[in-house]
Amino acid sequence: MVTGKEDAANNFARGACSVGLEVVNFVTDSIRQILESCDSFQGFMVFHSVGGGTGSGFTAFVLDDMLEEHGKKCKLEVAIYPAPEISTVVVEPYNAVFSTHATMDHFNVSFIADNEALYRICQNHLDIDSPTYKNINRLVAQAISTITSSIRFGGPLNVDLQEFQTNLVPYPKIHFPLMAYAPVISAKNASHEALTVVSMTRSCFEPQNHMINVNAPVRKGWLPGDRILGQYIACCLLYRGNVVPKEVNAAISFIKNNRSIRFVSWSPTGFKVGINQQRPVEVPGGDLAGVDKCVCLLANTTSVAKAWTVLNHKFDLMFDKMAFVHWYEAEGMELMEMEDARLKRQETARRFRLLQHLLDKRSKLPLNYKRLIYLTIIRPIWTYGVELWGSTKPSNSSRIQSLQSFPTAKRPRCRPKRSPSDAVEREVQGSPGVMLFPPQLEGQVWFGVLSPDCKYCI
Numbered sequence: 178m179v180t181g182k183e184d185a186a187n188n189f190a191r192g193a194c195s196v197g198l199e200v201v202n203f204v205t206d207s208i209r210q211i212l213e214s215c216d217s218f219q220g221f222m223v224f225h226s227v228g229g230g231t232g233s234g235f236t237a238f239v240l241d242d243m244l245e246e247h248g249k250k251c252k253l254e255v256a257i258y259p260a261p262e263i264s265t266v267v268v269e270p271y272n273a274v275f276s277t278h279a280t281m282d283h284f285n286v287s288f289i290a291d292n293e294a295l296y297r298i299c300q301n302h303l304d305i306d307s308p309t310y311k312n313i314n315r316l317v318a319q320a321i322s323t324i325t326s327s328i329r330f331g332g333p334l335n336v337d338l339q340e341f342q343t344n345l346v347p348y349p350k351i352h353f354p355l356m357a358y359a360p361v362i363s364a365k366n367a368s369h370e371a372l373t374v375v376s377m378t379r380s381c382f383e384p385q386n387h388m389i390n391v392n393a394p395v396r397k398g399w400l401p402g403d404r405i406l407g408q409y410i411a412c413c414l415l416y417r418g419n420v421v422p423k424e425v426n427a428a429i430s431f432i433k434n435n436r437s438i439r440f441v442s443w444s445p446t447g448f449k450v451g452i453n454q455q456r457p458v459e460v461p462g463g464d465l466a467g468v469d470k471c472v473c474l475l476a477n478t479t480s481v482a483k484a485w486t487v488l489n490h491k492f493d494l495m496f497d498k499m500a501f502v503h504w505y506e507a508e509g510m511e512l513m514e515m516e517d518a519r520l521k522r523q524e525t526a527r528r529f530r531l532l533q534h535l536l537d538k539r540s541k542l543p544l545n546y547k548r549l550i551y552l553t554i555i556r557p558i559w560t561y562g563v564e565l566w567g568s569t570k571p572s573n574s575s576r577i578q579s580l581q582s583f584p585t586a587k588r589p590r591c592r593p594k595r596s597p598s599d600a601v602e603r604e605v606q607g608s609p610g611v612m613l614f615p616p617q618l619e620g621q622v623w624f625g626v627l628s629p630d631c632k633y634c635i
């Protein structure tokens with residue numbers, strides 16, 4: 178354990194440059210010593226908040242230092258993000274944006290939570306009027322314990338750390354899944370609750386049980402005309418305790434058939450499941466009741482863009498007036514760096530929003546915008562392979578593969594009757610007679626006019 182008396186005064190730059198510099202060697206040496214004593218070192222799990230100076234700046238600094246040695250190891254992050262309404266630090270938006278900018282390339286998966294959502298869960302389910310950090314930390318700890326249980330105990334369907342990233346991250350940098358945990362029941366109500374796998378799973382998908390608040394109202398002017406409806410891209414359901422695969426399958430089909438829970442159309446399997454037979458353990462005398470089973474949901478959903486929209490807006494309000502910027506400059510940060518961080522953050526939020534528009538069937542997005550999405554996101558994935566294919570049926574992958582190798586060069590004016598790009602094409606074909614060709618056509622997207630007598634045209 179490394180401790181110190183001086184803090185970073187809520188300043189990312191102080192944690193990342195001046196004060197951080199004094200202790201970074203001591204910290205990295207301690208980490209190295211721990212790693213040397215590991216039998217089977219899988220990767221790092223980093224827990225921090227991004228609102229203050231130490232959690233944001235110093236974490237980024239230490240990670241930079243460790244990168245050379247352990248660049249290939251899996252790095253997971255559990256981060257406390259600024260909540261939309263409650264805030265304990267004025268410069269929180271700066272620290273959060275700089276921290277995300279600095280660590281975006283280091284972390285493979287970032288599980289995000291915010292204190293507002295955690296307070297709400299404690300109030301609604303544990304009947305605590307004024308939750309403290311102890312209450313909310315215990316709740317988050319239960320979820321993290323479920324995530325790591327497969328490393329510590331055996332089970333019929335174990336999930337290791339590497340598998341999270343493969344299953345949860347469909348595109349580079351879209352790696353911010355939300356967390357939900359069930360059951361959250363207070364010790365005094367435990368005897369009244371009937372606990373089934375279906376009910377637990379369903380409650381994880383209810384937005385009010387998510388550990389990040391994505392339901393905050395988007396205020397007028399923040400994102401004109403942009404209604405962010407969450408669509409699940411990929412989910413990990415990690416069960417613990419007295420759970421059998423048959424019950425899990427029933428719960429998943431219940432979720433899939435529930436019309437209020439929306440999934441993207443292009444992720445056919447959508448669920449990664451882990452089952453561990455070790456029952457959850459409660460803190461003696463704690464708020465959470467002891468139960469014989471639990472589930473933790475990790476879900477990559479487009480609704481997370483809402484959280485960033487709120488954060489970016491707050492950042493812009495201050496940065497446009499250059500408010501508080503001198504504190505960061507005084508600690509060695511340059512204005513260019515700050516501007517760069519803002520742009521990178523906006524870019525990530527934009528990518529999430531693009532996906533949302535593309536996937537919403539009622540989308541009125543202009544054709545050129547959809548084409549841009551196809552070019553920048555979808556096509557590279559199809560061309561260079563996507564990790565989610567690992568979980569598709571072999572028959573499906575060979576079909577996708579064969580369609581990718583379709584000798585389109587011979588018929589550059591037509592497309593196959595059925596192609597993996599159907600969903601995209603349906604969206605893109607906003608106007609009659611316009612169509613999109615498969616990605617192999619000399620690195621270009623082709624638009625052409627349908628030929629009525631061509632057997633490859635629909």
Ligand SMILES: Nc1nc2c(ncn2[C@@H]2O[C@H](COP(=O)(O)OP(=O)(O)OP(=O)(O)O)[C@@H](O)[C@H]2O)c(=O)[nH]1
Nearest residue numbers: 184185186187188226228229230231232257265310
């Ligand atoms: N969930 C949770 N949030 C916390 C806890 N401690 C602090 N926070 C939140 O984390 C954010 C930053 O907290 P600080 O403790 O000021 O940050 P720090 O990383 O220590 O940075 P400096 O104080 O500037 O060195 C605030 O929004 C707090 O509300 C905790 O124990 N649990």
